[in-house]
Amino acid sequence: MRRDGAENRERILLAAEHVFGTGGAAASTEEIARQAKVGVATVFRHFPTKQDLIEATAVRYLQKLEEQLRLLIDEADPGRAFVSLVQTLVSTGATKMTLLNLLHTDGQGLSEPVTAAVHTFYDAIQQVLERAQAAGAARPDATVQDVSVLVRALAHVVPLVADAAVDRAVKIVLDGLGATG
Amino acid sequence: MRRDGAENRERILLAAEHVFGTGGAAASTEEIARQAKVGVATVFRHFPTKQDLIEATAVRYLQKLEEQLRLLIDEADPGRAFVSLVQTLVSTGATKMTLLNLLHTDGQGLSEPVTAAVHTFYDAIQQVLERAQAAGAARPDATVQDVSVLVRALAHVVPLVADAAVDRAVKIVLDGLGATG
Amino acid sequence: MRRDGAENRERILLAAEHVFGTGGAAASTEEIARQAKVGVATVFRHFPTKQDLIEATAVRYLQKLEEQLRLLIDEADPGRAFVSLVQTLVSTGATKMTLLNLLHTDGQGLSEPVTAAVHTFYDAIQQVLERAQAAGAARPDATVQDVSVLVRALAHVVPLVADAAVDRAVKIVLDGLGATG
């Protein structure tokens, strides 16, 4: 029965990622259960609270993003890598960034696993950033936090305005970051 | 009983601005009524739909912002004015910018008064921006939309991170915008 | 100021008759006030309770019906008069009969003026009926109550089925009543 449990957990997280992305905060647990083809109670067995589900989904999402980032670390052109990082984070973060918002709904109280995931995530960013800075392809005084804040800001705005407008905004921010990729 | 009505309407809008800012979309009409020291029904008498209340609050908020912006148009240093504009919009927009999101919840369907308010608001931005561009204190190809998008993006992030981090992000964006104030 | 009062009372009753007829029980006092071009409070000054308004409207309606009935008493052909009575009551009672239902909402508790109006109303029916019976144009053992019950029954059904179907039903009932008009 261990396999069933794991499979269900997986399906739930997948459904949650999709539903939270699409519907935002309005998403109901029952809708997630339906998409995961599971009973509601099963969702609550795996994630006792909705907040728990949100956090788990967020963690999973951060981990997937981080994987993509790791690929950039080995790219030949450090400047290009940095530009890609920002663009990737903004575009993929788009719909899913709602998740991070939900986390802040209660004010704070992020659980340890989440902070850990955020930490690891930031670490990946740092490596790309530092390589770019070493190559003169990014403003020397830029910090990981700067990148993170700017990316989150831009991501928030993606669902609200036209793609072209987002692209222009990203370009301006990249200029501000001294990115030459 | 005209006075009572006006006073209540005022108190409701004030409460709404506060509650929508703080709690975001999750804000309940009942909470607003409570803070305005009014029965729920009174809120619904003044604003038949929750959407109506949201729109009215947003309009009021935009108008207040616009007033502040008009002051900047007459400032001596155009570059300084532009920098102030961005800083003001981000900081004041901070908690309240949730309102603008709510407006986009439906995708569109904004009522005429709201679009009018947005229009006037954009117009004020344009004047400050153009004056700065003429003085070489802002990137020549920057548009009102660019400014608007960036400001909204930053505003979204204000409640989520420390003030110092926001200041740094704003600075980087201003650099990207070629602002020399 | 006496005239204003009387005029308003009149307009309110008129509006009430229309609204109760059209919308049935779902009718709101505010809607009635609106149609009467009066404030809600004015309605409540004249009729302290909604039930009071309903009763007053019903009384007025009964009186108007009774007037029409009185005309039939003097008609030449007693049989024809009786048939007309039934037809008139069913068709005019149609939309307005909702009122009589509303009266029974509480189960009982009809106020004295209402019972009085009903009494007078029944009296008019009785005269037409007796004249028809004397002329052999109505079943001898039929009572006022029989007519009243049957008419109310048919009136209830008017808004629910096609006119032709009602006509057929009325005819059958008239046959049952031995009406030869």
Add this chain to the structure above:
Amino acid sequence: MRRDGAENRERILLAAEHVFGTGGAAASTEEIARQAKVGVATVFRHFPTKQDLIEATAVRYLQKLEEQLRLLIDEADPGRAFVSLVQTLVSTGATKMTLLNLLHTDGQGLSEPVTAAVHTFYDAIQQVLERAQAAGAARPDATVQDVSVLVRALAHVVPLVADAAVDRAVKIVLDGLGATG
């Protein structure tokens, strides 16, 4: 947990039949839930809309009536069967016929199951009627619709007047229908 669900559904429908019968359109879902000893939400799980509940109750009621009617089809005396049909429909239809009215509240839009139930119901009436007509125990030109309309009319009036008065009215209608049972 299938049994609990079925039991509850049953209790809800029973309560609904009672409450809708008694209180008419004014009946609240909450009252029904209370009488069924169930939470309101449970009612809405079984019947997503109030209209759904009304329709389900009506269907159930029609089915029960129809069953009784089927028994009459096999009765020895066709005339007696027809008389019984009318009497049964009027007396049992009494309080519950409010339901059919509620269905017409929206004008129409009856869902398919309801129209199906009505159809079957009418079919049962037709069989009894035709057998009576063949035996010369019912007016030859009477149609199912005539019977239906008259019965509905009488049923409406049952809760409003004394039983004896209803009996007299039924007798007159039966005479009109040429029923000799």
Add this chain to the structure above:
DNA sequence: AATGAATGAGCTTTCATTCAT
């Protein structure tokens, strides 16, 4: 005497969460 605003109770409906099977 008349009004429009205010109100509290109530209605339908949804949701996160818990039980019984």
Add this chain to the structure above:
DNA sequence: AATGAATGAAAGCTCATTCAT
């Protein structure tokens, strides 16, 4: 371990009725 049913709390909204002007 998994499920569907049950639930209480709350949300948006309406209505008969009462006040302040």
